[in-house]
Amino acid sequence: MEKPQLIVNGLRLDGRKPDELRPIKIETDIIKNASGSAYMEWGNNKVIAAVYGPKEALPKHTGDPEKAIVKCVYSMTPFSSLEEHGRSGPNRRAIEISKVTKEVFENIILVENFPRSEIDIFIEILQADGGTRAAGITAAAVALATSGIPMRDIPYAVSAGRVGDTVIIDLNKLEDNYSDADMPVAIAPRNNEILLMQMDGGLTREQFKKALEMIKNAGKVITKIQREAIKKPYEDLINKYGAKYE
Amino acid sequence: MKIVLPGDEILDRPIHMENTFVENNKTYTAVLAMLHDDKLIPLEGLWYPKVGDKVVGRVEEDKFSIYEIDLNGPYSGLLISKFVKSPLLVGDIIEATVKEIDRYNTIILYKSRKLYGGKLISVKPSKIPRIIGRNNTMLKQLIEGTKCNISVGANGYIWIKGNNIHLAIKAITKIAKEAHTGGLTNRISDMLGVKNGETTTNS
Numbered sequence: 217m218e219k220p221q222l223i224v225n226g227l228r229l230d231g232r233k234p235d236e237l238r239p240i241k242i243e244t245d246i247i248k249n250a251s252g253s254a255y256m257e258w259g260n261n262k263v264i265a266a267v268y269g270p271k272e273a274l275p276k277h278t279g280d281p282e283k284a285i286v287k288c289v290y291s292m293t294p295f296s297s298l299e300e301h302g303r304s305g306p307n308r309r310a311i312e313i314s315k316v317t318k319e320v321f322e323n324i325i326l327v328e329n330f331p332r333s334e335i336d337i338f339i340e341i342l343q344a345d346g347g348t349r350a351a352g353i354t355a356a357a358v359a360l361a362t363s364g365i366p367m368r369d370i371p372y373a374v375s376a377g378r379v380g381d382t383v384i385i386d387l388n389k390l391e392d393n394y395s396d397a398d399m400p401v402a403i404a405p406r407n408n409e410i411l412l413m414q415m416d417g418g419l420t421r422e423q424f425k426k427a428l429e430m431i432k433n434a435g436k437v438i439t440k441i442q443r444e445a446i447k448k449p450y451e452d453l454i455n456k457y458g459a460k461y462e
Numbered sequence: 463m464k465i466v467l468p469g470d471e472i473l474d475r476p477i478h479m480e481n482t483f484v485e486n487n488k489t490y491t492a493v494l495a496m497l498h499d500d501k502l503i504p505l506e507g508l509w510y511p512k513v514g515d516k517v518v519g520r521v522e523e524d525k526f527s528i529y530e531i532d533l534n535g536p537y538s539g540l541l542i543s544k545f546v547k548s549p550l551l552v553g554d555i556i557e558a559t560v561k562e563i564d565r566y567n568t569i570i571l572y573k574s575r576k577l578y579g580g581k582l583i584s585v586k587p588s589k590i591p592r593i594i595g596r597n598n599t600m601l602k603q604l605i606e607g608t609k610c611n612i613s614v615g616a617n618g619y620i621w622i623k624g625n626n627i628h629l630a631i632k633a634i635t636k637i638a639k640e641a642h643t644g645g646l647t648n649r650i651s652d653m654l655g656v657k658n659g660e661t662t663t664n665s
Contacts, residue, residue, distance in 0.1 A: 252506070269536070270508070270535070270536040271535070271536050272536050272537070272538070273536075284536075326483060326492055330536055331566075331567060332536070332537075332566070332567070333536030333537070334536070361467060361468050361494055362494065362506060363506060364493055364494070364504065364506035364507040364508050364586060364587075364588060365493075365508065366468070366481060366483070366492030366493055366508075367468045367469070367492060367493075368468070368469055368483065368485075368490070368492065369468060369469035370467060370468055370469060404469075405469075406469045406490075443467055446467060446494060447465050447467070450465060450494075450505060450642060451465070453639075453640055453642070453643050454642065454643060456643070457640065457643035457644055457645055457646070457649075458643060458644040458645065459463050459496070459642065459643065459644055460496075460641075460642055460643060460644045460646070
């Protein structure tokens, strides 16, 4: 397929401005057996994240006597996408994303509180439209916050990219495939620590700075949506019955 | 009263508490919680074993001199066989007290009592204080209203036996879900049809 023109009259293919996010919707507590869970719609992405644990590390020799181990499974359902992502089972790409996601949450969870134990994070992509690893991390962060597992912050992730000379944010599938650069970044918003940064293609120093700036601005919006989603079930009940402590 | 989320600052001085962490001489909450006059009440949280906690567990393994007890968490409990009056089988449900926590986080139990029959359910450990209530008010009400035998463990396991198990589970689920709201004792007493013996509201 020939490369499509990704930016027309300053607007992107789906009508967004370069620094505009797709609409995000998060719902918590959707899997009753999990310690924490979340369902998220990010544009056309649909993601379920669930967190289990902490539980005894199995097999036992995998346990670390000083901290909890975090296991992460990212997977795409066979019906999630039109292209080659649709194959079932773990592949090279899914294993890579599982690994980087695991490393994001190892740095966020207070793992030293639970030696010899294991925390499992599952991310399932029901429908994919670009930026699923960012959506997965953002949803898993919400699931983790509702699970009661102690953590330092609620991270978010979003991708930035470049089309010609324009830096854009939150790439969809077409932009992801045909843009000149794609950079997913995960950040802990409290102190702006970078937990994940990958890049395809290339950016100049100035473009990189601009991309990071745009990601941090978008992060404010994402963080707000995450926090509201986490609080919502509790606030609804408080509005109905009043809080226990006044 | 306000809801705080993991990573929110709760104090500008370092204090080491459960469910918090200290960074740059400031205290932050590590869990979703309610902040009430510098007191952190977790909305979602795990059980951190303490000596003297009453727990409910299920026998997981019989190792001849010790029983390994499943306590709804990453660390299992150990019960020394010679202090148990009648021998236990794998799958038996027991009630016990935490005697000691060793450096490998193994929870050593004593004062065990076998619970015959009944059903074991699990709730989030952070909801247990509300299910017991202040001075056992909520638990007394549950037992009175459902005529069930109920044993509540700090670890999140609850054992129920009686004819009204479904009503008891329904009430416990409601308490767990609405644990952070006021006037819950009244709503539960209405649900179970018991006279409310509580004098103060919102407790």
